[in-house]
Amino acid sequence: AKYAGGNTxxxxxxxxxxxxxxxxxxxxxxxxxxxxxxxxxxxxPQVELTTAKVLGVEALLRWTHPTxxxxxxxxxxxVAEESGLIVSIGEWVLNEACAQARRWRDEGISxxxxxxxxxxxxxxRSDIVAKVRxxxxxxxLPAGMIELELTESLLMHNADDVMRTMHELKAIGVKxxxxxxxxxxxxxxYLKRYPVDRLKIDRSFVNDVAxxxxxxxxxRTIVQLGRSMKLDVIAEGVEHPAQLDFLxxxxxxxxxxxxxxxxxxxxxxxxxxxxxxxx
Ligand code: C2E
Ligand code: CA
Ligand code: CA
Ligand code: CA
Numbered sequence: 001a002k003y004a005g006g007n008t009x010x011x012x013x014x015x016x017x018x019x020x021x022x023x024x025x026x027x028x029x030x031x032x033x034x035x036x037x038x039x040x041x042x043x044x045p046q047v048e049l050t051t052a053k054v055l056g057v058e059a060l061l062r063w064t065h066p067t068x069x070x071x072x073x074x075x076x077x078x079v080a081e082e083s084g085l086i087v088s089i090g091e092w093v094l095n096e097a098c099a100q101a102r103r104w105r106d107e108g109i110s111x112x113x114x115x116x117x118x119x120x121x122x123x124x125r126s127d128i129v130a131k132v133r134x135x136x137x138x139x140x141l142p143a144g145m146i147e148l149e150l151t152e153s154l155l156m157h158n159a160d161d162v163m164r165t166m167h168e169l170k171a172i173g174v175k176x177x178x179x180x181x182x183x184x185x186x187x188x189x190y191l192k193r194y195p196v197d198r199l200k201i202d203r204s205f206v207n208d209v210a211x212x213x214x215x216x217x218x219x220r221t222i223v224q225l226g227r228s229m230k231l232d233v234i235a236e237g238v239e240h241p242a243q244l245d246f247l248x249x250x251x252x253x254x255x256x257x258x259x260x261x262x263x264x265x266x267x268x269x270x271x272x273x274x275x276x277x278x279x
Pocket of ligand 3: 179180200202203236
């Protein structure tokens with residue numbers, strides 16, 4: 001790490017790529033993480049703006065290592081992706097999210113979706129459809145309870161393969177969304193053909209939406225795009241009432257962010273889902 005004087009030290013170490021040694025150290029530790037029960041999922045509520053009801057949650061991976069402590073996804077997900085470990089980790093996430101969805105259903109909570117992040121590497125493997133199906137079957141879960149979040153960058157390569165896999169997943173009955181929408185370069189012509197259910201507006205556009213006219217224009221455009229293509233639109237990273245006001249005014253369907261709730265362990269989210277409990 002470079003010492004740049006004052007508090008810029010932290011800035012440089014975080015912005016720089018991890019050193020080879022640190023990467024190896026993380027990779028080796030991560031290799032043991034599943035077997036050692038170090039992984040867990042937190043769940044962040046997604047809220048419908050017109051009703052303030054919780055419609056579902058996004059499952060977000062957490063890793064607590066016995067000596068490294070809690071390692072943020074921004075550090076270990078890239079290592080997991082480059083090492084290929086994301087495939088087995090992602091499979092664990094899928095199964096765990098389905099198991100939790102099953103527990104919620106058993107508590108009488110229905111009509112929610114549990115969104116799971118899929119990495120490009122996972123998505124491109126030929127067995128992804130079978131893995132999703134077996135995760136659902138194992139928990140006897142209605143497929144509509146699970147949503148798979150795909151990043152926009154994933155959609156840009158091998159359009160035909162991507163399209164086929166998406167159609168196979170839709171045929172099972174899971175929902176599909178495009179994560180971090182607006183940050184990639186997906187062609188709008190393709191967007192029309194992809195069988196997606198919703199767009200997630202990236203946090204970077206939501207951040208400044210109340211002050212920056214460019215960000216406001218981008219968010220407004222995505223909301224209108226969703227409306228005309230009959231896709232739900234959810235804004236992520238909503239932290240301030242002014243952002244919420246803007247999104248509500250523009251007719252954005254739903255939102256997710258610290259203003260409503262942080263990602264938290266399942267047992268803490270459960271009470272927030274009681275509105276979805278069968279009478
Ligand atoms: P993401 O999919 O875009 O997830 C949203 C991130 O924004 C999460 O960070 C969440 O905690 C954070 N967030 C939510 N609301 C707010 C807010 O109001 N303000 C701010 N500043 N942040 C907010 P997290 O949990 O650290 O995850 C980071 C990224 O790691 C995720 O970005 C996703 O790309 C990846 N990731 C997390 N879990 C998984 C997983 O199970 N599989 C895969 N492949 N990637 C995952
Ligand atoms: Ca996501
Ligand atoms: Ca996102
Ligand atoms: Ca994001």
